[in-house]
Amino acid sequence: MPLDRQDEPSDAQLVASSLAQDQEAFGQLIDRHAAAIVNLGYRMVGNRAEAEDLAQETFLAAYKALSTFRADSKFSTWLYRIAANKCKDWLRVKRPGEGQYDLDADESLDLYVTEDRTPELLLSQQQVAEELERAIQRLPPLYREAFLLKHVEGLSYEEMEEILGINGDTLKMRVYKGRVQLSRELAALNQMR
Amino acid sequence: MNEHDLVIQRFLDHELSPEERTAFLQAVDANSDLRRRWLNLEMVAVEAAQLPKIVPSAQFLSRLKAQVIPAPPSLLARLCAAVTAHRTLEWNFAGAMAAACVAVVAVAGLLSLKPERIVEVPVTVTPAQTASFGAPSDPKVFVRLILVQPNAQSVSVAGDFNGWNPAQTKLDRTDGGVWTVTIPLKPGRYEYMFVVNGKQWIADPLAAEDAGDGFGSQNAVLDVAI
Numbered sequence: 001m002p003l004d005r006q007d008e009p010s011d012a013q014l015v016a017s018s019l020a021q022d023q024e025a026f027g028q029l030i031d032r033h034a035a036a037i038v039n040l041g042y043r044m045v046g047n048r049a050e051a052e053d054l055a056q057e058t059f060l061a062a063y064k065a066l067s068t069f070r071a072d073s074k075f076s077t078w079l080y081r082i083a084a085n086k087c088k089d090w091l092r093v094k095r096p097g098e099g100q101y102d103l104d105a106d107e108s109l110d111l112y113v114t115e116d117r118t119p120e121l122l123l124s125q126q127q128v129a130e131e132l133e134r135a136i137q138r139l140p141p142l143y144r145e146a147f148l149l150k151h152v153e154g155l156s157y158e159e160m161e162e163i164l165g166i167n168g169d170t171l172k173m174r175v176y177k178g179r180v181q182l183s184r185e186l187a188a189l190n191q192m193r
Numbered sequence: 194m195n196e197h198d199l200v201i202q203r204f205l206d207h208e209l210s211p212e213e214r215t216a217f218l219q220a221v222d223a224n225s226d227l228r229r230r231w232l233n234l235e236m237v238a239v240e241a242a243q244l245p246k247i248v249p250s251a252q253f254l255s256r257l258k259a260q261v262i263p264a265p266p267s268l269l270a271r272l273c274a275a276v277t278a279h280r281t282l283e284w285n286f287a288g289a290m291a292a293a294c295v296a297v298v299a300v301a302g303l304l305s306l307k308p309e310r311i312v313e314v315p316v317t318v319t320p321a322q323t324a325s326f327g328a329p330s331d332p333k334v335f336v337r338l339i340l341v342q343p344n345a346q347s348v349s350v351a352g353d354f355n356g357w358n359p360a361q362t363k364l365d366r367t368d369g370g371v372w373t374v375t376i377p378l379k380p381g382r383y384e385y386m387f388v389v390n391g392k393q394w395i396a397d398p399l400a401a402e403d404a405g406d407g408f409g410s411q412n413a414v415l416d417v418a419i
Contacts, residue, residue, distance in 0.1 A: 151241035183233040
């Protein structure tokens, strides 16, 4: 998320202006946050066109519910929460199996994490990025969501707790399991080459 | 999660104290298995942070704004809104006939000159001139309601005088999109609203007085006196 700059109105000021029927103010909020929302959607659903549709739904929902936004929360956090819910709704409808993923069933994956070779020794930077993109798409949605917010969007666990409404220990475990599975997949890829 | 996994996780999440980090790095140096596990996970975290970001195009942002934010009313729309604002007049028969003649001649003249435009003619509203009809104990005043709505398919009025039933009192369309109705009312105070196309309730922004309806909207108020 872009940081507020001193010479520009803060998100809170833009929200207040939007509520006062200043339509240009909400346009500025879109300019600031659209990229983050599109990127989150893209990596959650794996399709840019769908991600842009989800971003549109997110901003539309935010605009309609703007009067319910509480100033004690960051606008970006609030927006992420709406976007994350839109993504999960999309996954439930378009990929029904993914929405019901049993987290406990993946505990056994931890036992097979160790690999003989480090992936970066064999894959080029670009190959790693491409394979990582694909591997992220194969993560269970809840791991994917937590991993993306932590390592792609660079949020803190405190912010993630606020966005997802889940306690920090659970989030840390999901992030860790996401890392483990991604690491295992990249290592396995090397073994096949 | 074993002890190694836990310390790797805490290292990646920047939760180790400086002393713990030093101890961890020393352990990594001495333990190849721990080093391999850490590097695999560290690489995932580092690569994830460097994944290319989509930059939304200007076209997408414009489309997004257009779809999310309602367009501000254009100058033409604001002009139409001003022109189509409705007026309420009260008059007696003599005054009505005279005013009607003047209005018809004026409107017809203006329309013949500029038929493609709607011209709002300022009308000076004088104190209500009324006439009594019927028995002295049951006097009534004829009140004419006027609403300019060129695009409306139907206009009716609902108020205290008709039990808030818009189907009971419909306005007639005349030239220029002017809708009118004349209704006899006993002296008193009435609240009312226009109903356009059977569904759009319009309060009278130019009414001399308005009152809250208890639901967050305003009704126009009409005081009828002899």
